[in-house]
Amino acid sequence: MEANNCGRVLIVDDEANMCQLLETDLRLRGFQPTWRTSADEALDLVKTQDFDVLLTDLRMKGMSGTELCERVTANRPDIPVIVMTAFGSLETAVAAIRAGAYDFVTKPIEMELLALTLSRAVKHRELQEKVKVLSEEAAQGGHFEEMVGGSPVMAKLYDQIARIATTEASVLVCGESGTGKELVARSIHRTSHRSSGPFVPVNCAALPETLLESELFGHAKGAFTDAKAERRGLFLQAEGGALFLDEIGELPLAMQPKLLRALEESVVRPVGGDQEVPFNVRLITATNRDLLTEVEEGRFREDLFYRINVIQLDLPPLRARGTDTLLLAQRFIEQAGKRSQRNVLGISDPAAERLLNYSWPGNVRELRNVMERAVALTPFEKIAVDDLPEKIRDYRSAQVFIGGDDPSELASMQEVERRYILHVLQAVDNNKSLAAQVLGLDRKTLYRKLKQYGVDE
CATH class of the missing domain: 3.40.50.300 (P-loop containing nucleotide triphosphate hydrolases)
Structure with a gap:
């Protein structure tokens, strides 16, 4: 997807004026919107064109938004569906979710909220596609x-x-x-x-x-x-x-x-x-x-x-191997499933996102243990977020804080260097040779700086 393209959106509403308003606003926000005024036309379009997300009204003439959602999720499960429903109509929103909708927004539409919801749906689809490709690679190669x-x-x-x-x-x-x-x-x-x-x-x-x-x-x-x-x-x-x-x-x-x-x-x-x-x-x-x-x-x-x-x-640590984490996770799920005779097929998208965000201090060995535990505990065909240990579910990546815009909060260059060197040391488990390599320093220079910071031990 291009940097200035937030995603391809198919808008479905039997009111052309609403479609045009949504198209104008979303295009200004970087989306690529297309619209149709009937569910039948939308179904024909998704057969020949690809979209990152479908946005549909629930109450329309002819086929309803709920039925459209069911048809799309049955035939194109890769396209997340977001439904628009009247304010306070919780029952219809719940019915849409049960029909397979990814999310819903209420009318009158708040465009900021809609854009955020659409962006989440687009990212959800991207991750879904990535997991699918990686699963295929795990089965066919990538090793x-x-x-x-x-x-x-x-x-x-x-x-x-x-x-x-x-x-x-x-x-x-x-x-x-x-x-x-x-x-x-x-x-x-x-x-x-x-x-x-x-x-x-x-x-x-x-x-x-x-x-x-x-x-x-x-x-x-x-x-x-x-x-x-x-x-x-x-x-x-x-x-x-x-x-x-x-x-x-x-x-x-x-x-x-x-x-x-x-x-x-x-x-x-x-x-x-x-x-x-x-x-x-x-x-x-x-x-x-x-x-x-x-x-x-x-x-x-x-x-x-x-x-x-x-x-x-x-050898690179697992946190430096990007989406290899998902390839390995899929392999471990298959192995654990065979040993325990459990029909666990893969990883849900939200769980995959947690695995990618985690730092894996125990590396591949820790990942294998986590997947074996998840396969043993999950009641579903795909590993869910709740099947993962709490430390992975709630993990937040550590950042090197430098300071805000307030001049009194800004750090000196020497302090920024100190914080970054210590951050790299922590990231490589205090391996000074590897830290020096990452930092582009010779070992003597690194030792001198650590002694200067009072952390040479």
Whole structure:
């Protein structure tokens, strides 16, 4: 829709004078109005032309506005219908809503209110069309391997994965919790020449420090009390394939030089063993931490960081992926519906709007949980607003307030910069490397500014 076009409106009223008055006013407001003086003529017109909204009087000669509404919603459910009814005639308005009308306005018409109602209806149709297109994309494509999304940031990610897969370089996948780092790691493996080999994942944060070395490198029989048999470690289990070390930032400091030596020499020494065993694996690691900050603060070895970070892949948070949220939501609804044998087909337009407005701090993982909950609770074929958690229903986007027109309220340039830097930091979950990238600053400059604001910790 063009910027100066508020929407195509079909006006239906058996009084030509009323149609002309409405046409003149709405055209001045940026709408594209067309009018007809009978419901039959209007029905013929919607068969051959497209409109964003239909505005009809209820009481007309011949076919009534209620019947017209029923016919339009049955044959062109994509066109929202707004009915005009006499002031105080609540019963007829209710009848029109039951017939499928989107909304109603009372006569005498208040043009400001009518224009607002029409604009809402046009936006409703746009969102309806968007949800329909995205649902079709979710069913037919808009994905790479098992990843779903057609946004520009995801298209860029798919291209990076395809290029990375052709190399043997170690990959560090960075992103907030819940962004799908393991899914990306699996996609890299499946599209590489090692795809016929095993993909062995391990969460470094899930294993106690005392067991981690044995899990990674294996152990010899009798190496410790419960070592009743020799065990091959994960490096050897991943032979010919890929080893995925998730949450690498949680790796204990004492284990880091042992991992570094294994990677440098391509050999492992099992716990309690006296011989080194060579391995051939591709290493993929992942973290939701800012590893450069961890290095600077002494919690992660610098030499290990550069060894695992030959190629860094930054995953976008869900809030940066636009309408991918609806694609993913549709996929999760279908999956949850199959598991629970519930006939839930999709998302209502108002619920879809709430999903798009929410910031998703838990990213894709949070969205999946929300959709599974909604499928379990909804009594309808489409997820409604009331099926969503209260925090999503009532969410209001945070804004960086700068000030009004009162000179006494206006902020200085330095204060605006301070607020914006802190806003970006909050948005990227305090990842200073990513914040510096977003702000176009080098890390030293960002640290200096944070120290200046007294928020360097």
